[in-house]
Amino acid sequence: MEITRRDLIKVSATITVLGTLGRASVAAHDPLPSWNDGPSKEAILDFIHDTTDKSSSKFVPAEERFATFDQDGTLWVEHPIYSQVMFAFERVFVLAPQHPEWKTTEPFKSVLADDKEAMAKFTLRDLEEILFATHTGMTVESFQTIATDWTAKAKDQRWKRPYTDLVYQPMIEVLRYFREKEFKTYIVTGGGQDFVRSYAERVYGVPPQNVIGSALDLHYEYDKEGQGVLMRPPKLLLNNNLSGKPEDIYLFLGRHPKAVFGNSTGDQQMEEFTQAGGGATLMMMVLHDDAQREYAYGPARGLPDTKVGTFTQALYDEAKSKGWNVISMKNDWKRVFAFEQ
Numbered sequence: 001m002e003i004t005r006r007d008l009i010k011v012s013a014t015i016t017v018l019g020t021l022g023r024a025s026v027a028a029h030d031p032l033p034s035w036n037d038g039p040s041k042e043a044i045l046d047f048i049h050d051t052t053d054k055s056s057s058k059f060v061p062a063e064e065r066f067a068t069f070d071q072d073g074t075l076w077v078e079h080p081i082y083s084q085v086m087f088a089f090e091r092v093f094v095l096a097p098q099h100p101e102w103k104t105t106e107p108f109k110s111v112l113a114d115d116k117e118a119m120a121k122f123t124l125r126d127l128e129e130i131l132f133a134t135h136t137g138m139t140v141e142s143f144q145t146i147a148t149d150w151t152a153k154a155k156d157q158r159w160k161r162p163y164t165d166l167v168y169q170p171m172i173e174v175l176r177y178f179r180e181k182e183f184k185t186y187i188v189t190g191g192g193q194d195f196v197r198s199y200a201e202r203v204y205g206v207p208p209q210n211v212i213g214s215a216l217d218l219h220y221e222y223d224k225e226g227q228g229v230l231m232r233p234p235k236l237l238l239n240n241n242l243s244g245k246p247e248d249i250y251l252f253l254g255r256h257p258k259a260v261f262g263n264s265t266g267d268q269q270m271e272e273f274t275q276a277g278g279g280a281t282l283m284m285m286v287l288h289d290d291a292q293r294e295y296a297y298g299p300a301r302g303l304p305d306t307k308v309g310t311f312t313q314a315l316y317d318e319a320k321s322k323g324w325n326v327i328s329m330k331n332d333w334k335r336v337f338a339f340e341q
Helices: 005-028 039-052 083-098 100-104 108-112 124-135 140-153 169-180 193-197 200-204 244-253 265-276 313-321
Strands: 066-069 184-192 211-216 219-222 228-231 236-238 259-262 282-287 325-328
Touching: 039 169, 039 282, 039 325, 066 169, 083 100, 083 108, 083 124, 083 140, 100 108, 108 124, 140 193, 140 228, 169 184, 169 259, 184 193, 184 200, 184 244, 193 211, 211 244, 244 265, 259 265, 265 282, 265 313, 282 313, 313 325
Parallel strands: 066 184, 066 259, 184 211, 259 282, 282 325
Antiparallel strands: 211 236, 219 228
16 A cells, blocks of 8 residues: 555644643643752652562562651751750740740740740750740640641741741642552651651641651659540650661661651651661652751751751762752742642
């Protein structure tokens, strides 16, 4: 049968239309629409494909699919100060009438005087004293009520929005995508476990039992009516930061995660622990390099140094040498927050 020039034109037109429809279909079903095309997005898509395709040599059974996410600086804004620290400072004002001695006693004196210069110099011991004073001496239910009420009302000073609005839309998409592919998603945070549990399901879709964080000891006792209650004494049980993260991941999960997302030196050991599990793994680190849409800090790659969410050059070099993926907030994210136009 002779193929005419007209036939070739028809075939060419059909291929063009099908190609356009195919690209449109892919775009319409993009699971990560807030990500720019590039190595970071490609790494996530490739990892999900490889670990969920039964024909892949990197296939991971659903019961072994675990992904861990740091919170502060990875899932939501951590600058200029962690939201839980702001919560603790505000609790100092609420509780001050019951503690007149705080007016002349540090570190409470500086908080009540709103002495930002002094508060910037607080040591870890100072912060622990404030946290113990504001987070303990109550039942677990009472603390949950207080924390939930605060996150519903408190607003960030820069954006004038609730802290729970300042979650990174690209990371919300990652959480959803992983769950769609039968990954169990866990928040592994240096922040307070019960504080994060008070909003994690509403904000991230992560249930309370999937939050691993720094935790106070618990004491079971009886109230005046003889009802058993769990009290929060001023004693730290878990310090879920640095090496504490892989230790607590194993304590709670009994296995290595397959994917991990972090942003600072506090997540370094969690990244290493994930990679050490072998097989198909995905290690991601968020680099805050967008001063216009959020904040820029490191000091990796010459960015400003900071005590909050420190990402050192040494950590950056380790990430690059070990094949971890460094996410550039400036280049990899089309938008940072859901409320952006």
